[in-house]
Amino acid sequence: MPELPEVEVVRRGLERALTGARFRSVRTRRADLRFPFPDRFAERVTGARAEAPERRGKHIIVPLDTGWAIIIHLGMTGRFLVGKASADEGGEGKHAHVVFDTDRGDRITFFDARRFGSMDLVERGDLQIHARLKDLGADPLAAGFGAGSLAAALAGRKRPIKAALLDQRLIAGLGNIYVCEALHRARISPLRPSARISRARIQRLVEAIRSVLDEAIAAGGSTLKDYAAADGELGYFQHSFRVYGREGQRCLEPSCGATVRRIVQSGRSSFYCPSCQH
DNA sequence: CTTACGGCCTGTACGC
């Protein structure tokens, strides 16, 4: 899925279709995704007008004029498709789980093959204390994220930096791909204990995280298999990966050329260059 | 408190 760049691209697609639109009808086509839908989810969203969707880490928030907000997580395979209701795009197929029709004639369908995604309803005043959001760390694209906040998040942590950067409570939005890519750009080994990274290298890491996320968003995200934006466009940042999925290939650092290695950390693949990452 | 691990689901790629 969808890590921060893909979620941001999806959010922008929803922003065009949803901002100011009223939900004419909402249908859930099963009782749950990863979790059960909130009680009477469809009825409570129907008739509401959406405001501009926001993003926090990998969550998309759609505020409603009724005082509620939808919190959406795409999980691993969740995606939206915006089409014309008249053409009946979406709404069909066994993985089309939620169908929103708006008063502009758009049909916005949520698909999720693996159903690791979720949708919640929360009162807008309670967003900060909602279980899905309250423990999230800093969003790396938000003001306030920097070497200071990252250093504080890593202080005293023994776990490898790879695991720490995947922990949404410390920094919200990175997943396996972009952690691998950011660590390579910052020339930091994924195995290095979090607390043993100098302030100068944390600064380098902050810049690496920002640059890889910005470039990925500009490329429309990374499409490995399932991901597509809400307009169906595929991302192309996967062509810019320097280490992810490149086990056995040469490191792309100009003066390096060592072989990219894959190891398993906390059950996930880490790709890195043992020569330039320390 | 922090960290590690199994489990949730389905689809796909690969080896035989």
Add this chain to the structure above:
DNA sequence: TGCGTACAGGCCGTAA
């Protein structure tokens, strides 16, 4: 072609 196995971008609950 068919079958079994491993693995996939995430996160939650539990246990140590």
